[in-house]
Amino acid sequence: MAGLYKCESCRKIVRVIYEGKGELVCCGQAMNSLDAFNSVEEILDFAVEKEEEAYRFYTEWAEKLDKSPVRKHFEDFAKEELKHKDKLLQVRRGNTLKPSPQKVADLKIADYLVDVPPTPGVNYQRALIIAMQREKASFNLYNNLATLADDEGLRTTFLALAQEEAKHKLALERIYDEEILTEN
Numbered sequence: 001m002a003g004l005y006k007c008e009s010c011r012k013i014v015r016v017i018y019e020g021k022g023e024l025v026c027c028g029q030a031m032n033s034l035d036a037f038n039s040v041e042e043i044l045d046f047a048v049e050k051e052e053e054a055y056r057f058y059t060e061w062a063e064k065l066d067k068s069p070v071r072k073h074f075e076d077f078a079k080e081e082l083k084h085k086d087k088l089l090q091v092r093r094g095n096t097l098k099p100s101p102q103k104v105a106d107l108k109i110a111d112y113l114v115d116v117p118p119t120p121g122v123n124y125q126r127a128l129i130i131a132m133q134r135e136k137a138s139f140n141l142y143n144n145l146a147t148l149a150d151d152e153g154l155r156t157t158f159l160a161l162a163q164e165e166a167k168h169k170l171a172l173e174r175i176y177d178e179e180i181l182t183e184n
């Protein structure tokens with residue numbers, strides 16, 4: 001049991017490593033258990049949040065990498081993550097995704113969370129590693145969302161999103177090899 005809890009107000013997510021009796025409170029309210037998604041809407045909201053985070057991450061790092069050739073890549077990634085977010089919002093509005101409750105419950109949130117959020121303090125090497133992990137998590141999330149879709153068009157959409165995240169991860173690996181490994 002992962003024991004994850006989320007504050008709906010500030011979006012903080014905490015992991016319980018030793019269970020006690022008390023209630024977890026953040027921003028003045030009880031935190032919500034995050035062990036399983038409760039609905040398709042929740043999954044899509046989660047994915048939207050991850051896309052927003054990815055967008056912010058690439059935008060921030062593009063600015064920091066002022067004269068680096070990597071800057072352009074990160075700017076492109078940022079744009080693509082925004083497009084992903086729009087796609088998800090479209091899907092959410094269309095609301096044609098109607099999987100069984102069991103299928104929804106089978107998607108474990110912990111599988112798609114990367115332990116370290118994109119914080120400003122991390123160095124470039126660490127940022128690249130986190131970004132690769134996050135892209136992998138997104139890839140898995142979209143592949144699994146594709147299995148929830150009864151509709152062929154929607155399945156294609158999710159698989160296409162998964163492919164784009166896979167491409168991001170591959171590009172990051174290349175950047176890591178060229179920028180970090182050749183430096184050391």
Ligand SMILES: [Fe+2]
Binds near residue numbers: 054080084165
């Ligand atoms: Fe994305």
Ligand SMILES: [Fe+2]
Binds near residue numbers: 135164168
């Ligand atoms: Fe991505």
